[in-house]
Amino acid sequence: MSKYTEDDLKKELETKEYEYGFYTDIESDTLPVGLNEEIIIAISKKKEEPEWMTEWRLDAFKKWKEMSEPEWANVKYEKPDLQKISYYSAPSNKPKYNSLDEVDPELLETFKKLGISVDEQKKLAGVAVDVVIDSVSVATSFKDTLKEKGIIFCSMNEAIKEHPELVKKYIGTVIPKTDNYYAALNSAVFSDGSFCYIPKGVKCPMELSTYFRINEAGTGQFERTLVVADKGSYVSYLEGCSAPSRDENQLHAAVVELIALDDAEIKYSTVQNWFPGDSDGNGGVFNFVTKRGLCENNAKISWTQVETGSAVTWKYPSCVLKGKNSVGEFYSIAVTNNFQQADTGTKMIHLGENTKSTIISKGISAGKSQNSYRGLVQISPRAKNARNFSQCDSLLIGNECGAHTFPYIETKNKSAQIEHEATTSKIGEDQIFYCNQRGIDTEKAIALIVNGFSKEVLNKLPMEFAVEAQKLLEISLEGSVG
C-alpha cells in the first residue's frame, strides 16, 4: 500500500467539491438590482404588508444610509456593491401549499439533493421544517400539529399579516434597527424569514427547523427570524443553510432575534454550510449575520453553531441576560479551509443578578484560512454574583493558516467571577502515530481527533444535527494533516 501522504490528502481536499453546489432551475420573480426607497416600497407591496411595516422598513433604510460598513473585524474582503444586488427573489407564482403533494416537484427535488427531504423528515424525525429559498418561505410542515398546542410557526410574511400584534410588539426589540450596518440593511429589505411563538407553559413537542438556500444568481439573502418563548415555555430551533457554487460573492445578511420571557428556554442550533468559495478563493457567500437573544428572569438561551461554510463569516450570536438568574450559553465549532475567513464569537451582557454564562468555542483552521474568535463578557454594576466561564481552543492544520483570539472582558462588579482560557495547538504527530499503530489510517485518525476536539460542542446539538455536523466536519477537514 502506498503511503497516503499529506500532499495526497491536500489534493483530495482541494478537489472535494461542494456537495450542495447545484442550482435549481425554478422560475423566479426577481426585482431589478439596486437599492432605493422605491425598491423597499416594492418589496413591501409584493409582500402585501400593512402600512406600519412599510414605514418601519423606510425608517430603517433612512438610518442605514447614514451608517458606514464596519471594518474592525479581522477579515479582508472586497466590499460587496450593495447597489448591484437584487433585494428580492422568490420562486414565482407562489401557491399556497397545504401538503407536500402540491409542492412543485422541481422544488422537492431540491430538497432531496439537500438531503433534507421534507417528507422523509416528516415521517421519521418529527421535525417541523420551514424552508426558505432565496429568502422566501416555501414550505412549512407540521403546521396543524403545532396549531393544536397554540404554537405559531410560520413565515415572517404570514406572521406580519396574521399576527401583527405579536410581530409589532417584539420585532426590533432585541436588535434595534440601528444596531449595525447589516442589521439596518436587513431591517429595510428583509424579504421573509421564520416567526415562531410558543405560548405560556408550552413545551414544544418537536424540533422546529428552518432551511435557508440562496438559489438565484446576483441576489442577496436577507431573512429575519423572530422566536418568542412566552413564560415557562421551551423550544428547540434548528437552522441550516446552503447555496449553489458561483464565481461571484453572494451576500447573506440575516437577523435573528430570540426572546425568552420568564422561565422560558430557547435552544437555537445552526449548521451553516454556505458555499465557501472554490479552492482558489473565488466566489462564496459573505455571511454577515446579527443574532441576539434576550433573557428575562430565570430564562435560558443556548446558542449552538457549527460553521463550516461561507467565504467570509462575521457573526456573533449574543445573549442579553437581563433577568435575575438567567443563563446564556454559546457552543461553537468554526471550521475554515482554503481561503475562508471567519470572525465569530459571542457577547454575553450580564445585567441581572446571579446570571450565568458559558462560552465554549472551538476553532479549526486549515489551508490558507484565518479563523478568529472575538467575544465580549460584560458585567454591569448591578449584576451581582455573575459567573462566566469561557474556553476557546484553536486547532491549526498546516502552516499557512492562522488562529486568533480577541476576548474582551469588562467587569464592573466585585462579586463577579470570570474565567477565560484559550489554547492553540496542532494535531500531534504522536496522536496520529498512536492511531496508525492501531490500524487506523491517517485520514480516519484526523477525523477522530477533530471529533474529539469538538465533542463538547457536538454533544450540545440535537440528534439529527449532530450526525450531519459530524459528517460536515469530516468532509471539510478530511485530508489536512498537521
Added chain:
Amino acid sequence: MTQLKEKLLSSFIAFEDQKDIDSYVHGIRTKAIKTFEKEGFPTKKLENWKYTSLKKTLNYDYKLFPSETKALEFKDIKKYLIDDVESYKIIFVDGKYSSHLSETTHDGMDICILSSALNQSKYDLLIENYFDKISKKDGITSLNTAFSSEGSFIHIPKNVQVDKPIQVIYFSTGKNESVFYQPRNLIIVGENSQVEIIERHQSLSENSVLVNSVSEIYCNVRSVVKHYKVQNDKINASLIDNTFVSQERNSDYSLHTFSLGGELTRNNLSIAQNGERIESTINGITIIGENQHVDHNTLIHHKKPNCNSYQDYKGIFGGNSVGVFNGQVMVEKEAQKTNAFQSNNNVLISDKATINTKPQLEIFADDVKCSHGCTVGQLDQNALFYLRSRGIPEKEATALLMYGFANKVLGSVGIPQVKNRINDIIAKKLGVKIGFDI
C-alpha cells in the same frame, strides 16, 4: 487637548533652535513632530486606547520646561532610592541631570546620559545605529522623539557583567506649575553581557505632573537584561511609559512592572524577538484604589522559531479604580515551536472598581503551544474565614490573602532589596504593618 497640542507644536521651534540643527537627530526630531502634528494624542476611538482616555490628563495647563528647579539633597531623595544596595545611579531633577546625586561610569562601559551621547562625536555611530530605530511611530511616541534631548544612556559592550544594578530615577519638583516631561532612555546591551536596571518616576510636586517616557532597549546575542519599573507616584502624577525592546538570538529579557501609584499610568510595552531561542518574561503587579487608572498594553512579537514568552499580570482593584490589560501575542508564520504563555488575574475589592481585560492571541504558525488564561474574581471567603478563626484580624487576613495572590510575581524578582521595597510598599498600600518576607 488641542490647546496642548498647539502649544507643543509652537514650542518645538523654540526648542529646536537651541539645538544643533546640523546633527543627525535634528532630522529625526523634525520628522517626529510632523508625525505628531498629523496623529495627535490618542483618543478612545483607537482600539488600543478603547479603555483609557487622556482627556482629563491633558487638560491641565502644562509647562514643557519648568521655569525654576529646586536643588535636591541626597536626604530628600533617599527614600525613593533602593539605598541598601550598591548601585550606579542616573538621577534627573526636573528633566535636568543632577550630577551630584548620580553615580555614573565610563569605565569599560557607558552608564551616563543621553545628552552627552548626542553631543559627542565618538557616540555618533551608536546613535545612528540605535536611536529611534525600534520605537513605534505613533502620535505619543513621536511627541517624545521630537523633544528627546535628555535621559539615560546605557551602553554595555561585549562580555561585560555589570557589577551592580543601575537605578534611573526622574524627579519632578514643579513648584507652582504643572509640567509635562519627555524623558528618553537608550539602552544597548552587547553580546554575552548582563545588566540589571531599576527605573522610577517620582513627583515631589503639589501640582500635576505628566511624564511621557520612551525607552529603547537592545538585547544583543546571549545578553541578559533584567528590568524593573517601580511606579508608585503621587496621586497627581500621570505616566505614559513606552518601552520598546528588540531581542537577538539567545537573549533573555525580563521586566517586572509594579504599578502601585499615580493617577493615570499607561504602559505600552512592545517586545520583538528577532532571533531564535529567545526568552521574554514580563510580569506585573497592580494594586490601586481611589480614582487611579492603570493600563497595561503589551505586545510580544514572535518572529523566529524556538522562542519562549511568559506573561503574568496580577491586579487588585479597589475604590473607583479602573484596570486595563490588553495583552497581545503575535506568532509569525516562521516562528514554529513557539511557546507562549499569558496570564492575567484580577481581584476586585470594591463595588465601583472596573476591570477591562483583553488578552489576544494572533497565531500564524501551526506547531506552537500558545495559551492564555484570564480571571476576574474576589478573595476566597473560606480562606479568609480560616485565617480569622486562627485569630488574625480581618484587615491583616485580607492583606495576607492579597499578598499571597500577588506573590508569585514577586518570586521571580532577582534583587532581594527590590523585593523588600515592593513588600513594604504593598504593606503600606494595604494599610497593615506586617512583614511579608515569608
